Amino acid sequence: MAGGTSTPGATVVSRALSVLYAFDNTHRRLTVTEVARRADLPVPTTHRLLRELVAGDALVRGDDGRYAVGRRLWDIGQLAPERTELRNAASPFLSDIHAATRATVHLAVRDGFEVLYLDRLSGRASVPVVSRTGSRLPLHATGVGKVLLAHAPEEVRECVLAGRLRRLTAHTVTHAGLLRQQLDGVRRDGYATTTDEMTLGACSIAVPVTRPAPADNTPAADPDVVAALGIVVPTLKRARTRLLTALQVAAQGIARNLQ
Amino acid sequence: MAGGTSTPGATVVSRALSVLYAFDNTHRRLTVTEVARRADLPVPTTHRLLRELVAGDALVRGDDGRYAVGRRLWDIGQLAPERTELRNAASPFLSDIHAATRATVHLAVRDGFEVLYLDRLSGRASVPVVSRTGSRLPLHATGVGKVLLAHAPEEVRECVLAGRLRRLTAHTVTHAGLLRQQLDGVRRDGYATTTDEMTLGACSIAVPVTRPAPADNTPAADPDVVAALGIVVPTLKRARTRLLTALQVAAQGIARNLQ
DSSP: OTTOOSOHHHHHHHHHHHHHTTOBTTBSSBOHHHHHHHHTOOHHHHHHHHHHHHHTTSEEEOTTSOEEEOHHHHHHHTTOHHHHHHHHHHHHHHHHHHHHHOSEEEEEEEETTEEEEEEEEOOTTSOOOSOOTTOEEETTSSHHHHHHHHTSOHHHHHHHHHSOOOOSSTTOOOOHHHHHHHHHHHHHHSOEEEESSSSTTOEEEEEEEEEOOOTTSOTTSOOEEEEEEEEEESOOTTTHHHHHHHHHHHHHHHHHHHO | OTTSOSOHHHHHHHHHHHHHTTOBTTBSSBOHHHHHHHHTOOHHHHHHHHHHHHHTTSEEEOTTSOEEEOHHHHHHHTTOHHHHHHHHHHHHHHHHHHHHHOSEEEEEEEETTEEEEEEEEOOTTSOOOSOOTTOEEETTSSHHHHHHHHTSOHHHHHHHHHSOOOOSSTTOOOOHHHHHHHHHHHHHHSOEEEESSSSTTOEEEEEEEEEOOOTTSOTTSOOEEEEEEEEEESOOTTTHHHHHHHHHHHHHHHHHHHO
């Protein structure tokens, strides 16, 4: 404890976590320098932490000298109740919807100002999508995102509406007033749709998954929207009603599994 | 560095990882005392590390005071190339097989002396199974396990055969000589089957997924078995040939995706 600074342990753990959190979906393999910059740590400290994390199987070092997340963290991550309970409750319903439609099926939650995809089923015959399990996309441009944004706390919604709505295709809704109307519609109708807004040639329809209020709760309490369930197809034209029914039945089933 | 012991940082990182690794599939929520015992650390040290890991979003503390893995570790774990590259390569094929059969489909790898399930698709109409993504089962009692054991390094296979083969149902093969014959058969025939060996009423059939040798490699080199692909059904009787063909086609497709 020489120097009288804060507990060395506290500092080391938070620094080690900063090193782990330097990795994300678009930064999966990083050099020491890149980790140091992204974790905001000196290079020698970063180097020592990386060596320790590799020794402890949390990270791996590739032949090219770059670091990546190790399989042991995948194993540990699978134990996170906040992610896996919802995923396990939803899994058989996702499989059933995919088996019935062969379309891409998504289970997603809101994580801050983004959609986080908790699970995705997609066969070779499904329309190509950019999402994959663990990936993040903007809230305003996807079906599951619009559902989650419509049911987000008002301050989150207003913040997104006040910010820049990134244009991903020529069809992305980037006008705040129009998006606001759509979100009102999602809450009123109980579902969201998109047409070519995230990826050209991909339409989506999505519904909320709610955690039912406990029996002893005030009946007037709003049900909690804990996730969104969506499907991506080449066109919604003829299939809209059928897909919506399948999603609503599945969402109710997932909600029952969550009780 | 008072006391002349090893680098304090090194020790703290490895201790913090011991705390994380105290959690597993059958120990998802632990008290401080349980973590301390499983991580082989003094309770005060454990308490301090837990507090730091909660502050850094790696763990969460429940209302009952017990700790669990936090969602941020799930997010980071999704980035592990060793787990996700295989999973992403296999995902559309698993979806296709499930859509065609409605049966439970598994992608599994060998992790030491156990089967680790990397992915599982299972609808509500599928036969109930004990596996889930991230869970581990013994190598000798499942279809994917027999495939992985048959293609494991000889020392691993001999170690399993020399050890106690746990009886999970009355049909589990627990005789080393019989299991050895079965494993010879798996290598000869290119697939494994089980009947009621893990769960009563569940039969399985599984094939290896091989990583093809690079073009410039010696052609005689054995292809690497990197995973097993299996399906669980109530009975194999009539469907065996059809399921085997589907699995073999999918395994070849996955191997191509891995190149």
